[in-house]
Amino acid sequence: MRTGKLKSNEEPKEDPYPESMRESIKKVEQTREERIGKEVDRMNPDEREQVLNKYHPDYREEGMRGLDAGPNQGDQMPLELADLLEAYPAVDPSEVDLTKVDYEVDVLVIGGGGAGTVAALWAIKEGIDPSDILIATKLRHGDANSMMAQGGIQAADREVDSPKAHFLDIVGGGHFANKPELARALAKDAPGILKWHEDLGVMYDKNEDGSMKTLHGGGTSRKRLHSAKDYTGMELMRAIRDEARNQEINVEEFSPAVELLTDSDGTVTGALLYNMETEQYYVVRAKSIVMATGGFGRLHIQEFPTTNHYGATADGLVMSYRAGANLLDMDSVQYHPTGAAFPEQIVGLLVTEKVRGSGAIPVNRDGEAFVFNLEPRDVEAGALIRECYGRDMGVETPTGMKGVWLDTPMIDMIHGEGTFEENLAYIYRLYTRFGIDPTEDPLLVFPTLHYQNGGIEIDDEGRTAVEGLFAGGEVEGGVHGKNRLMGNSLLDYNVFGKRAGISAAKRAKETELGDLTLEHARRYIEELEKAGVDEERRSPMLIPEYRGEEALSRSIDII
Amino acid sequence: MNEKTEVETVEIFIMGKRYEVPKGLTIMKAMEYSGYQYVRGVGCRGGFCGACATIYRLEGDYKLHTDLACQTTVQDGMYLTQLPFTPAGREQYDLEELEVDNNPLLDLYPELARCVSCNTCSKSCPQDLEVMDFVNEAIRGNIKEVAELSFDCIQCGLCAARCPAEIPHHHVAQLARRIYGRYQAPESEHLEKRVKEIANGQFDDELEELVNLPKEELEERYENREIEE
């Protein structure tokens, strides 16, 4: 069979695992045979709560503080985020000339990832001319977490499934904190989104009769996870981006928005972009604005490594908060249970849940299974942390990081040789680059900062509390409550990117361009001054600081 | 790092300038360790986005190596730089209007026929794809083969930058995948059926009921929901 890969004739390499880890692998090998076909029981609600309370980072009070300014005063948030929200605008409002307008558009989309691109495409379908749309993005078009999603996208499209079952999984996984109408929109739109993808030419994994290949994800009651190998996010993003290029939508790359602009009523009327290369500002006047800047993984909350792309720095939350948007569930952060913990070069990178969905289970240093392999993510992450730090049954790496084994050789044993390489091509490549063959040896994993569960509050049309401002994708909150299930983030950016794009287009057709001021920023500065916020603190962050010692992997000291 | 141990270092040359960095870093982290802050040439940092396409040479080695900065460990004597951009022409098209039976790949990208099968593209691919093979399949109009062989392409553009025939391989491959997905992959009947059911409002009532259920009842429904084996 042709795999699309060159055969390499490399000589056998030295053992990638140090001796101490190899000792433990031997124990894992001894128990492997008897573990196949056996499952650890799912936890009951009490056990789940216990694990979360004691071991999940969200429940660690020292990591949080209450806000003193803005619409969410008093709400608890991670320290790293609170410091960005309560920071002075990076641009001094008195130094900006808003009289010279560089762009006048119907719809400005801030963020060139999945949600932003989907919003732009649906704004066109809603009747906006592509030349009246501008996407402003910090890095390149498509450089986003959307590109990185591996496992898949949920949609209740099989006969045995229903949007109702999907809805229950969403709200149960989210600990019933979700806004129910948003969860409904997510479940109900899902099959239509997949159909749209098919029309765009996305290559989903299918059986020969055309039926979708689906798997279970953590917390799903049906096999509902659709994938494109383990490059699902990439396959979607590149097809969607390709279509945006065919539609000739204007994209300003390396020009993030750094501040929204508002009129005297507080309606959002534009944005200030910053060309990071020439250090020039652009003034954009727009009838509607879609915020689609994604998440905040690069804030390294509680010092965790992250799966997120370089630009995931909460810029959209910061700008929108200053303009009066309300934030939901910001105390809830998703740590993906299985981030790479070894080798050092890839610490924090995602090992998709599809690996567990395909039959690999987490085991401790003695090769014992200790948790059902597909609990909702927060519970699974809590259980992994408990195994390492509560029970001291983890495996330590040479740099002092702890983790548990994800027993990947089980996959080919269960499904036949070649399954791993074909269906998990990314993971296979990721590890073989560094000398580890996941079909031969297990992978060491530990939870990694993955997703911003909360965000800007929206309604089911993608509207925020601020007139003229819409939001879609990871930047918005309420859809997933306190915990997002696997396969619902790709779905989220499609569903709410679409809804926000359509709503923004509708508004643009009914309104005129407004006045441009930075009044809201001035008012917020006053609030910050009253609260006594450190004047040195500025935001948005735009780019995380990794120079010098920061480049080295961060230690994890969570318990 | 929990404990400071004696760190082994390697000597690298960033755009010709010498730096000493800890052994075992990726090229990306090594440049950051040396004091560089990326704006271009960086993206997902996980091997998906192709933004950090990089070229380097090793002391005493005539080869120009290509790889991803976020997925490659620095070596002693590495001469490296970061590519800010890899230009390559992309053709506009309308997926719905393409004449898919008439080899649209060669039609939109006639430069495909300039391939001399030198294999430089495959050699430059950081994903180790058989790029030359899918270019040849493209010449023959075998869209499915192009789609499958190119599936793991991260569109970094290194192949296009190195190709003596000046083919934009990654754009050709994107076109092939979309044509395959749109026109040649078998259709999913259960998906079509479900989309129609939803459009007909078949699930509206039960969803409306769930949306309005008190939390306790919702919790009960959740705990007792049927789980597919």
Place this chain on the structure above:
Amino acid sequence: MKEVAYYPGCSLKDTAKGFEDSAIQVSSDLGVRLKEIDRWNCCGTVYSLTDDNLMKQLGPIRNMIRARDEGFDQLYTLCSMCDNTLKRSNYLIQNDDDKRDKINNFMDQENDYSGEIEVKHYLQLLRDELGWERVREQVSNPLEGINVAPYYGCMLTRPKEIGLADPHNPTVFDELIESLGGTPVDFPYESECCGSYNTVDNQEVVLEKTRTITGGATRSGADLIITACPLCQFNLDTRQAELLKATPNHDPVPVIYFTQLMAVAFDRPRVNKFEEHAIDPRKVLKIENKVASKR
């Protein structure tokens, strides 16, 4: 069933599909399986005559490497252009050590190659391995009374180092036609160039050549022309249709591949895709109403 490694080339997967399909069918009738090698690339189309640009040799040579790596020691072609290019590159690497080393050096991802594959045209398989008697045995619809002009073009016989027949007096097609029960006609333009790639941007040249060659064939009494070259077939067939528009009194003559002629004689006419030809050969082959094949 005997299995031989087979290199199709791009045209046989596209415009010359009838050539490949008929070849596969008649081979199977003769007890030979054409095993398409798993990986192959364009042959290079035209053998590069520049002495110092070895880049153009990589494509053809890589195909020989693929065949060798699959465990074969011979590689069969059908398209006479591919045959010519592969054979000449192979000849180069067998006879020029310096260039061989340079090429191997560049192709550092492949194992070294020094010409160990023998490239052969399908006609050589018929003539030298199976023999005409074996062909004759398979004929169930002898081409009695059909006059066939053998058209060799440039590539099959030249240069003499790699040609499969005497460039001045080739007979392999004549022998084939006779084996199939037909009558070869003596035809002055059997090795005349068809105009080749002038068909892209200098069609006048090709039209003139087509007039000369097809006219010469009909004047010699031919009912149809056979060829082994997809470009010759394309030029003489499609350009003849244009010639007819300009010169209504032109006497059209069908141009088909030699394997298609074999398929007709083996009573396998349907694999030929004759419906795609500009000048329909079915009438002169007396298979106009042939629907069912006896096998």
